[in-house]
Structure formats: C-alpha cells, structure tokens
Amino acid sequence: MAEAQRIAFAPVVFQACRVLRESGILECVRNAGKPGMTVEEAARSAQLPRYGAKVLMEAGLGAGLFDIESGRFTLTPLGIVMLRDPMTRVNMDFVHDVCYRGLFDLDRSVREGRPVGLESHGGWSTVYEALSSLPEQVQRSWFAFDHYYSDRAFPAALPLVFGDRPRRLTDIGGNTGKWASLCAAHDSEVAITIVDLPQQLAFARETLNRRGLAGRVSLHACDLLDPQAALPVDQDVVWMSQFLDCFSEDQIVSILRRVRQALAPGGAMYILELFWDRQPNGTAAFCLQQTSLYFTCIANGNSQMYHSSDLHRCLAAAGMVVEREWDQVGQYHTLQKCRVS
Ligand SMILES: C[S@@+](CC[C@H](N)C(=O)[O-])C[C@H]1O[C@@H](n2cnc3c(N)ncnc32)[C@H](O)[C@@H]1O
DSSP states (O other): OHHHHHHHTHHHHHHHHHHHHHTTHHHHHHHHOTTOBOHHHHHHHHTOOHHHHHHHHHHHHHHTSEEEETTEEEEOHHHHHHHHOHHHHHHHHHIIIIITTGGGGHHHHHHHTSOGGGGGGOSOSSHHHHGGGSOHHHHHHHHHHHHHHHHHHHHHHHHHHGGGOOSEEEEETOTTSHHHHHHHHHOSSOEEEEEEOHHHHHHHHHHHHHTTOGGGEEEEEOOTTSTTOOOOSSEEEEEEESOGGGSOHHHHHHHHHHHHHHEEEEEEEEEEEOOGGGOSSHHHHHHHHHHHHHIIIIIOSSOOOOOHHHHHHHHHHTTEEEEEEEEEETTTEEEEEEEEO
C-alpha cells in the first residue's frame, strides 16, 4: 500500500526533490550540519518565500530526504544522495528536461506507435533528427544521460575490441565522436569512419577538430532508417554502442544485414548495449525498464532497452551469431562480438 501511494504521487515527489535540489535548499541544509535548519532559515538562505520553502521541505520530509527534530531539518542519507550522487542527477535531469512534459502523452504514444510526446519539443519524427535544434538545456541533459553510461564502458571495451588489431573500423551512431577519439588515441594506424545523421556529425566534427583528430576520422552521413542506405565496406570492425536500442526489431534486422555486407572477410561486429536482464542488480534493471518509455514517448515510438534474447533473435534473422559476450563492461553494459554465421 505504501509503495502504491509513492507511485500515485511519484511525479509530485520527483518535482519536489528536483526543486529542493535546484533551489539550493538541500545544499543549505547540508551546510547547516547537525543542528539543522528551520524553514525560516532555509527560506532566507535560499532566498525563497517562507511558504514555498515550507511546502517543499515538508514534501521532502515525507519523501525521506529530511529528518526533523524540534522544527529543525537535517539531511538523511537519501537527501545526501539526491544532492550529490552524479547518476541520480543525470537521470533526474534527463527525465525532467527531455521526458517529463512528453510523458503526459504516453497513452497516445503507445496506441499510435509514434513519439507523441516529442511534440512537446516541436514537430519531429524522431528525437535524433531534432537533437541539434533542441534548446540548450534539453541537449545538455540528453547528452549527459547518453554519455554518463557509455563514458564508463568505453575504456573497458577498448582493449577487447583492439585485441585483433583492426585496421578499418566503422562506428555507427558515433554521436559526438567520443569512441572514435578513444580509438584514434589507442591505435595510431587504425582508419576510423563515423556513420551518423548529418546533424549529429556536426557534433562529431567539433570534437575531432578540438582534439586535433580530424585527419584520422572520416565522417559518413547516412540515415540508417532508409533501407537502401549503405555502409562503408571492407571493415575489420563495425562498432555500435547504445545504437540498436534506437530501432524496432525489424529495423535492427535490416541494419544488421547491412552491417553484414560491410564486414571484410573475418571481420567482427561489436555491439555494446544495456540489457535489462543482464544487470548486476534490480535497481539497474528498473532504470532500463523505465527508460524504454522514453523511446516510446519521445525518441521514436517503436524501440526500447531490450532483453538480450530480443537481440539474439534479431542477430539470427540477419545471419549473424554472437561469438563472445562480456557482461558488466564498465558497470552495466554487455559487449557482444558477432560474426557472420
Ligand atoms: C543513443 S546515441 C549513442 C551514441 C554513442 N554511440 C554512445 O554510445 O554514446 C544514438 C546515436 O545513433 C544515431 N542515430 C539515431 N538514428 C539514426 C539513424 N536513423 N541513422 C543514423 N544514425 C542514427 C544518433 O544520431 C546518435 O548519435
């Protein structure tokens, strides 16, 4: 029953916690240390009206962020996590800036099979084509969410992918060029191509120029939703990180078939993904299961964070097999090395 009421009020609790953090109240109470702070003191420190500070702090008390004694509030361990934990911040900012308004239309998105919630950001058919035109704060939260997870997995994946010393590597969905930059720094001879939508390649170009790597990496503009769109051929490695979750199962099969054509004889395809059945704990699985609804409502209306068996099915349909798999690469990712079957 208690859990059900937490869910019933979840959007209210979410906003209360976020505003407590953003307004500086959590920081003020944290700085006050042991004796804690009254509502009046917190309101003064955070420069908020007493009424607003009072209702927020009482909501935070109910949510478990504060303890109270003789009218003085102190932060609980949960309050400290809310204030300091980077993953919580990244997830909350993403939910607020990218998803919150659009999620109101989840029911229509499910029924219509399109991201109705994306209308809250303008008239686009997928978030990927919209990204470079979205307000700065929305972009910042989107990239922070995307990078938070892949940044931790890339260094662990790098030696596994370079074990066979690939000479030609394509990074599909290369985004801001982070993986390509790591590859270029890791191996001075590998020729790298980033494949992505033209709007996104502008971000990659900026990163590569800044790092002096523009001469090492080719950019190949391409919309993989177009079934005729071909990939650079004769590749020793085709790499896809947090990419296939952007597509429906049918679209994945179509992309994998084209990757198959792009591989040199003996070449390997590496998939770095977050599967909800391969997580080290229930909380991580929960986060991925909820993230799926961002894809439903905002991203494209037809993809998700997959179960590993979904992807195995797509691989089989495309004539590919997993040769080797590593779980918990970084912390939450699975790396799959695949070959033509
Ligand atoms: C979730 S991001 C992953 C970025 C990066 N690989 C990482 O691991 O952090 C997905 C990437 O796929 C690209 N993408 C999405 N749809 C695409 C399409 N139809 N054709 C080509 N690229 C696409 C996006 O622009 C974005 O850069």
